[in-house]
Amino acid sequence: MKKELIEKARQAAEKSYSPYSRFKVGAAVLAASGKVYTGTNVENASFGLTVCAERNAIFAAVCAGEREIKALALTPDTYPCGACLQVMAEFAAKDFVLYIDGGEEYALADLLPKGFKL
Numbered sequence: 001m002k003k004e005l006i007e008k009a010r011q012a013a014e015k016s017y018s019p020y021s022r023f024k025v026g027a028a029v030l031a032a033s034g035k036v037y038t039g040t041n042v043e044n045a046s047f048g049l050t051v052c053a054e055r056n057a058i059f060a061a062v063c064a065g066e067r068e069i070k071a072l073a074l075t076p077d078t079y080p081c082g083a084c085l086q087v088m089a090e091f092a093a094k095d096f097v098l099y100i101d102g103g104e105e106y107a108l109a110d111l112l113p114k115g116f117k118l
């Protein structure tokens with residue numbers, strides 16, 4: 001599953017809309033149902049409106065009715081930003097794992113030890 005998720009993240013990165021940064025990012029989420037959802041970064045001339053690949057993938061899963069994510073694979077040379085980590089925390093299963101293409105693997109608590117919770 002790890003290999004498949006990483007491959008889907010790579011494919012998603014090919015769809016990146018990133019004319020300003022030229023930094024293509026792809027993400028693939030494995031949801032509790034076993035289905036995989038992908039996302040890429042979508043930039044905007046009003047830079048602050050850009051949405052990261054991770055959030056687009058997670059929101060696609062939620063839009064399909066998912067409420068728990070087991071894993072997220074990300075294309076190389078980046079770590080999730082703070083906003084994306086907080087969104088992961090909202091939906092992450094206890095055993096959630098982040099795979100970064102190239103071999104790194106993290107639990108969410110490694111990257112966001114004290115996420116905000118209500």
Ligand code: THU
Nearest residue numbers: 021023025041052053079080081
């Ligand atoms: N970006 C992501 O999509 N995910 C990350 O983990 C970090 C940054 C995007 C946002 C923007 O389109 C570009 O990468 C440069 O910041």
